[in-house]
Amino acid sequence: MNIDxxxxxxxxxxxxxxxxxxxxxxxxxIVGLIISIFQTITSIQEQTLTxxxxxxAIFLVIMLTGSWVFKTIVDFTYELFSNFGTYIK
Known part of the structure; x- marks a missing residue:
C-alpha cells in the first residue's frame, strides 16, 4: 500500500x-440562530433556552435521515473491507 x-x-x-x-x-x-434572534428580540438572556x-430538532433529523446515514456508513465500510486485499499489496 502506497501513500496515494x-x-x-x-x-x-x-x-x-x-x-x-x-x-x-x-x-x-439554524435552530440556534432562530433562538438567538428570538432572545435578542425579547431580551431574554437565558443560556439554557437553546x-x-x-x-x-436533532432527534427529529436523526429519525428522518438515520437510515440514510446508516446506509452510507455501511456502504463505505463494505467498500473498504471488500478492497482490503488490494490495500495490503
Missing part, C-alpha cells in the same frame, strides 16, 4: 463524515 491509497482512503473517510454529519449540524445551526429545541 492511504490519502484516498482518508479523503473518502472525511467526505463520508462530512456528508453524514451535515444534516444534524445544519439543523442545529438546549431543548436543538435537542428535539
Amino acid at each position: 491509497v492511504v490519502i484516498d482512503i482518508a479523503r473518502e473517510t472525511l467526505l463520508v463524515i462530512i456528508k453524514t454529519s451535515a444534516p444534524m449540524l445544519l439543523v442545529s445551526l 438546549f431543548v429545541p436543538k435537542l428535539l
Whole structure:
C-alpha cells in the first residue's frame, strides 16, 4: 500500500463524515440562530433556552435521515473491507 491509497482512503473517510454529519449540524445551526434572534428580540438572556429545541430538532433529523446515514456508513465500510486485499499489496 502506497501513500496515494492511504490519502484516498482518508479523503473518502472525511467526505463520508462530512456528508453524514451535515444534516444534524445544519439543523442545529439554524435552530440556534432562530433562538438567538428570538432572545435578542425579547431580551431574554437565558443560556439554557437553546438546549431543548436543538435537542428535539436533532432527534427529529436523526429519525428522518438515520437510515440514510446508516446506509452510507455501511456502504463505505463494505467498500473498504471488500478492497482490503488490494490495500495490503
